[in-house]
Amino acid sequence: MNERYPSSASAVLHGQTTADILDTLPDMADGLQAQLIELYKRPSADRCDHMAANLAGAQVTIRKLREAIQREGTGDER
Known part of the structure; x- marks a missing residue:
């Protein structure tokens, strides 16, 4: 478990934790960047x-992140 953000019992019922989703973002960014470059090179x-x-x-993932942040009370908005 990633210790950057606390887990929540309700997270089990509602889906992934904030930390789980955040951990996917760098790979998502790399994949989208590679696709954009390929689209540029070979449209x-x-x-x-x-x-x-x-x-x-990616938009769905970001919406899930927003829900997890609100559910867990994590993020900069605390």
Whole structure:
């Protein structure tokens, strides 16, 4: 368990913890960056569709992070 943020019993019922989600962000950023570079180098409709789908997935992850932050009372807003 990542000790940056406290876990919450309600996190088990509601999904991932803030720390769990935060731990995924660097890999997500690397993946999106690589896709954007590939799209720049070799633009295609298929790559655009794939990029758009992955950006939608990133948006869902960020919304889950927001929910976890609010649920756990973590983040800079405390």
